[in-house]
Amino acid sequence: MVWHIWRIRIAGLFSALVMGTVLAAPAEFHGLRVEPPKVLHGGVLLDQDSRETAFPLKRDTWQLVFFGYTHCPDICPMTLHKTGMLLNELGSESARVTPVFISIDSGRDNPEALRDFLKQFEVRAVGLSGDPEALQAVANEFGVLVRRFQGKTALAYTLEHSSFLYLLDPQGRVRLLYPGTAEISGIAADLRRLWREEGAAHK
C-alpha cells in the first residue's frame, strides 16, 4: 500500500518533469535561446576601414556575429553568402541587422584583407580584426575554439574553428545561437518575432 502511494508520487513527479519539458522547450525559436541573455565584456578591434571599433558594436542594431578567416576554404564564404541571403529575405527591415565577421586569424587577416574579402560577397558586414590577445578575449566569451594546421610554409596553414552564428540584441547581449547549417528563413522568423516582442514591450 505504502509502495503504491510512492509509485503514484514518483509517477506524478516524473510526469511533472516531462510536462516541464513541454513547457520549457524553446520550440518557438529556430535558434537556441541564451537565457538569461549573455552580457559580453567585448573589446576594441579594428574594422575593415582600420577604425578602432568597440565590440559589441555601439549601434542601435541587432548583430549577427560569426567567426572565421579570409583564407577559409568553405564554411566562412558559405556563411557570408548566407548572411547576404538573410538580408535579402528581410528586405526593408534588413537595416535593423548588422552582420559582424570576426577574424580568428591575426597572422594573416588585417583590415585591408577583410575589406577585400567582404567585397567579394557584396554583404553589408562589419569585418573585425585585431591583435591576438584582443581576438582571443572576444573568442573566449563565445567559447569559440580554434586549431591550427601548419602547411609547408609559414603562412600556409588552415584553421579549424567553431562555426556558430550568434544573434546579439541592440544592447550587445547574446540572445540566440544558430549552428552553421541553420536555415535563413528560421533566422529571419526569429528576428521578426524578437522585433515584435521588442515593439510590444515599448508600447
Next chain:
Amino acid sequence: MRALTRMRGLAVLAMLFANTAWAAGAPAGQPSTMPSAPIDPFDYSYCGGKPVYPVIGINFATACGPRNQIGLGRRGHLMWLFPPRHEGDTPVRGKQLLTEAELKRLSLLAEVVQIADPAPASPGAVIYNLGINFQGRPDKRMRTPVSDSYTPANALFQAMLKLVPDAPLLPACEGALRDFDPTLHPAERVGEPAAP
C-alpha cells in the same frame, strides 16, 4: 590513437562524475585536465576535422531521494544509472548510442549552456548538478533546480531525460523547498546552505 582518445574521454567523464559509481572505475593516474594540444578528433561543430561530442554528466535527486545519474560520452553514447526501487534490487542502468539528430540537438543545447550566464539560483523539488566538457575548453559546472521556465541547462537536462527509457527514482519530499547537493547521501544533505 583511438584508444588514447577513448581513454581521454573516459577520464573526462570520470571528472564530471567525480565521487560517483562510474568514476570509481576510472583508470588511475589519468590527467585531471585535458591536454591543451593536440586535440584529435575535433569538436562536433567545426570547420574541418572529425566530429565528436561533448561529455555531459548530470546528477539529480529530490531532497529526500537518492542520486540519479545521466551521462553522454564523447562517442555519442547516452548512459544512465538510477537507484533501485526496492531494497536488494540492482540499480537500473543502461547505455545506448544516440542518433545523429539526437546528438546534434544535445550538443547544441550544451553549447548554449556553455556560453550562458547562470540563471538566478532558487530552490526546487528536483535539483541537478550538471557538468559539460567540450574538448579544449574549460569545464562548465552548475547546480540548479528543475523548473518549468526555460533555461538552456533545464532544456538540456530534460532533453537527455526524455531519451532515457527508464524512469528515475524521484520520491516526493515533505518540507520547504531548499538547495542541496544531489550527489550527497540524503542523510548528509541536512544543513546544506540555502541557495544565494
